[in-house]
Ligand code: HEM
């Protein structure tokens with residue numbers, strides 16, 4: 076398989092300029108992944124502040140205004156800084172390797188898309204030191220809290236979001252062009268690995284909704300600085316309009332944050348079950364239907380704004396419908412495991428935890444879809460529990476699983492399996508200890524985004540905080556494992572996983588700087 | 601190892617202020633027919649989810665146990681099966697239809713706010729609620745009653761910590777009450793779990809919701825939509841009483857509001873104003889400017905030693921009446937009576953190191969408010 080040995084025209088440039096000037100998909104993938112890891116820790120530190128304040132009732136550590144800045148920045152950084160760039164990093168490394176392309180289609184654009192991000196986030200983080208403080212209106216920045224009543228830093232927030240949006244759109248264009256034009260000769264669309272399929276669909280979602288986000292932040296900017304009244308009733312506008320535009324972006328956005336993880340899991344499960352994916356076509360179809368449905372469910376975030384009955388019913392029904400293709404995915408993963416020959420290395424453990432815990436999040440999503448019941452759930456910790464279940468053991472575990480899975484190919488070294496298992500179990504316990512009790516306090520009546528709470532919520536909040544500290548510190552172990560692998564890991568084999576299939580495993584280990592400079596021959600099964 | 605683990609668990613349990621079994625795990629059933637039917641919907645969908653989870657995770661765990669390589673299981677190589685795929689698409693769909701029907705009925709019921717007996721307008725303010733009994737000439741603000749010492753951990757917290765207000769909204773049982781929600785500034789949301797009402801209060805728009813309470817009692821809730829700094833500190837208390845008690849309360853309120861109008865005209869002494877002012881200050885001003893007048897610079901300036909407080913009376917009155925909306929201080933002219941404002945200003949001008957000896961009368965404040 077490794078017969079087509081790569082002829083290296085030139086290796087990477089030396090020194091720091093390699094990383095600034097690089098147009099190599101592997102370098103850029105690494106940059107994205109490292110960047111997202113840094114953001115994970117910055118956002119995690121903010122979560123730490125939040126959970127420390129909520130450890131006990133009463134105000135202890137921070138003032139309410141700073142608390143609100145922490146919840147806002149935590150959300151923004153985790154979504155736009157940690158999860159999304161991590162997926163782009165995985166796409167950069169894996170899409171060319173999996174379709175047999177030498178690089179991304181638009182390498183310079185690729186470099187540009189990445190290098191926008193450090194500037195965007197430096198600007199966003201700098202608002203913490205501005206007079207009036209950082210944005211404090213929640214990651215959802217509802218008007219008029221984010222317009223008339225916003226701190227001056229809202230202007231920088233708008234600009235930072237614009238930059239992130241440009242980065243995402245350019246990244247998405249690159250993925251689409253690469254997949255459409257650079258597949259190995261003879262590779263048809265229905266031969267694409269699922270990770271590539273899910274990313275292709277995600278890229279279309281990004282192109283469709285990032286401009287909507289740009290529109291809504293621009294309207295906020297206009298209301299703040301240029302005297303318009305998009306969101307102010309006093310000038311003929313409507314605060315609810317903000318929510319419609321925002322959620323038209325933000326609901327597809329939540330799927331942007333999970334579809335690529337579906338792809339990763341769909342690669343890992345067959346490998347460690349040593350059995351082909353149960354329903355490849357069904358998986359592609361389910362992903363596409365989820366993407367389509369995600370455009371017509373947005374107002375399920377707005378059941379309490381006073382929509383007409385017909386509106387409530389429409390969004391309730393469409394939201395419930397999304398559970399069907401989501402179920403199809405879960406059933407397919409489980410049927411793939413069924414009658415397989417399974418082993419449980421770290422990537423598989425994270426993948427199985429993904430299936431279980433993501434499903435729990437999907438089921439609570441189904442409960443939230445029931446509009447009358449949502450009148451009780453909305454804006455409580457029950458919602459916080461729901462979206463953390465789909466995003467942390469969902470998206471984040473998906474990313475971690477992917478990193479462990481492909482790390483041997485990227486670095487040529489094997490991570491320490493024992494430490495990997497520790498990392499998994501501590502994360503698994505931490506994540507459940509943190510987020511499971513949130514269901515209970517939410518149902519019992521605790522609103523979200525509050526720095527202080529009534530006494531009956533005290534015990535569960537303490538448990539949650541302890542869980543969060545455990546989960547947070549465990550991720551330091553992850554960093555240690557990564558560093559240890561790169562510096563002193565045992566050399567990995569060409570095919571580190573017995574059951575792995577796919578073009579990415581056909582290149583030498585570690586993957587050389589340039590791969591597939593001549594297109595691979597596809598061996599027909 | 602195992603012993604150690606036990607000890608840790610024990611320590612953890614002892615650390616918790618209340619035993620785990622005494623905790624609230626679930627949504628309250630509530631005290632209205634609608635809260636009851638929402639609770640039933642919630643439990644139905646919960647049990648359905650539980651059943652799905654048991655089946656799905658059951659199959660998964662079973663195969664994790666049996667179909668592992670270490671047990672020597674060989675991988676079968678099947679994939680795809682139209683029949684199975686059709687079944688697992690249709691069954692969930694049918695389950696969804698089954699849940700959608702009762703949900704639709706309940707929702708229709710919740711949306712029918714017609715033919716109400718009593719209408720109450722609820723207005724959100726940063727950070728308190730205002731209630732107005734439509735057609736009754738009764739209206740008042742309802743503010744957090746928890747003392748700051750408890751919030752700042754200087755005093756033991758009482759059982760209703762953060763869920764108590766000075767003036768609860770009083771309603772009769774067994775009557776259809778319609779609430780009309782709006783807001784004076786940002787979006788708030790009025791939520792009382794026992795009534796299963798959560799509705800956004802949106803500036804410039806009016807939302808409605810209704811309830812018919814079956815049992816007398818005190819029902820507590822909170823603002824549910826992030827509305828700024830003190831979002832956590834604007835609770836709700838609904839007091840449901842018998843109809844006769846309600847009538848009596850309403851009459852009292854009307855009398856009290858008349859008396860308040862008269863109070864504006866009476867002659868106030870300096871002592872009376874300072875005494876009333878201390879209470880007004882504690883409730884409305886101390887959250888930002890602090891009880892000792894030290895403020896929270898740079899956002900909220902200190903009043904102790906402030907040049908405005910020690911300077912011209914008229915400037916001081918203007919700031920309080922019109923607020924500093926851009927800086928987060930509300931216009932109290934819209935929220936408080938002339939008596940309260942005069943009292944608070946007099947209190948500020950004669951407290952801490954401010955010893956102006958000035959007195960501001962309700963009539964002076966009323967004058968300013970009338971001019972604007
Ligand atoms: C079966 C699938 C799902 C259903 C039916 C569903 C339903 C819902 C509903 C109805 C809400 C609004 C709750 C409220 O605010 O009252 C919600 C919130 C949310 N969901 Fe889901 N959801 C599903 C899957 C997901 C997935 C896959 C993600 C992301 C990976 C996700 C992320 C979120 C987030 C982030 C929020 C809260 C946003 C906020 O208010 O800050 N959900 N979901």
Ligand SMILES: [Cu+2]
Nearest residue numbers: 326329375376
């Ligand atoms: Cu959504």
